[in-house]
Amino acid sequence: KAGVTQTPRYLIKTRGQQVTLSCSPISGHRSVSWYQQTPGQGLQFLFEYFSETQRNKGNFPGRFSGRQFSNSRSEMNVSTLELGDSALYLCASSLGTGVIADTQYFGPGTRLTVL
Amino acid sequence: GDSVTQMEGPVTLSEEACLTINCTYTATGYPSLFWYVQYPGEGLQLLLKATKADDKGSNKGFEATYRKETTSFHLEKGSVQVSDSAVYFCALRYGGATNKLIFGTGTLLAVQP
Numbered sequence: 460k461a462g463v464t465q466t467p468r469y470l471i472k473t474r475g476q477q478v479t480l481s482c483s484p485i486s487g488h489r490s491v492s493w494y495q496q497t498p499g500q501g502l503q504f505l506f507e508y509f510s511e512t513q514r515n516k517g518n519f520p521g522r523f524s525g526r527q528f529s530n531s532r533s534e535m536n537v538s539t540l541e542l543g544d545s546a547l548y549l550c551a552s553s554l555g556t557g558v559i560a561d562t563q564y565f566g567p568g569t570r571l572t573v574l
Numbered sequence: 575g576d577s578v579t580q581m582e583g584p585v586t587l588s589e590e591a592c593l594t595i596n597c598t599y600t601a602t603g604y605p606s607l608f609w610y611v612q613y614p615g616e617g618l619q620l621l622l623k624a625t626k627a628d629d630k631g632s633n634k635g636f637e638a639t640y641r642k643e644t645t646s647f648h649l650e651k652g653s654v655q656v657s658d659s660a661v662y663f664c665a666l667r668y669g670g671a672t673n674k675l676i677f678g679t680g681t682l683l684a685v686q687p
Contacts, residue, residue, distance in 0.1 A: 463617075490673050502663065502677040515672045549617055553673055563673060565610070565618040 461486065463552050463566035471572045477538040480569045482550030484531050490514075490555025491533040492563060493525060496547040505548075508533055509555045537571075545573045576601045580664050580678035587654055587685050595649040595681045597638075597664035605666040607631075607640050607647040608675070612661045621649075621662070659685045 464483045472478050484491050493505040504517040508527035525535040531552075537544055547570050551563040581596040599607065606625045610618040622631030627642035636651045647664060664678040 465617075492673050492675075494675075501679045502675075504674045504676075507673050509673075515674050517674075551618075551673075551675075555673065561673065562608075562620060562623065563667075563675060564620065567617040 484552030578678035
């Protein structure tokens with residue numbers, strides 16, 4: 460079974476631009492979560508989508524948004540990029556059943572650099 | 575609020591040494607506990623998990639036991655290899671209407687031949 464895929468793997472943008480990252484979950488998984496990883500703040504939860512609905516949201520400004528499509532693929536968008544948005548963005552998928560044993564599987568991440 | 579605390583790294587060991595990475599948590603309920611590993615330039619891989627008190631998770635020679643009385647989930651391995659060099663993250667998650675994982679800060683393990 461194919462794992463979680465993220466595209467692109469690397470991205471360079473300048474301040475003020477916007478960016479869209481894509482995540483394809485494992486087949487059959489309906490929940491997709493996004494995390495930001497930086498050296499200073501570590502791994503922080505951005506948001507989670509399940510069946511095209513945002514189920515949970517972390518403490519990030521409104522410049523960070525996301526969506527999920529009917530095939531469970533997800534995109535996240537960051538508008539008006541700032542230098543501090545430089546990070547590794549990780550996507551994770553799971554069945555989303557709500558069962559406590561449900562496990563999240565991570566993709567390789569998208570490395571975003573803002574100049 | 576809920577949180578996870580890991581021992582500071584880096585941890586530097588010689589091959590075949592014993593490993594312990596401490597992890598304690600603060601939680602209002604009864605979460606599942608996880609260890610994830612991140613190799614250089616890669617995403618996170620699930621190493622092991624435990625979903626209730628006294629459960630022991632194990633994989634690839636690593637073990638961790640969910641200790642509710644001490645709110646701990648320490649990662650152990652009897653004999654480390656150079657290939658175990660990576661960053662290890664402890665995390666917790668509740669079931670129900672959220673999949674949100676709360677991570678510790680990560681512990682870098684460097685194993686020398």
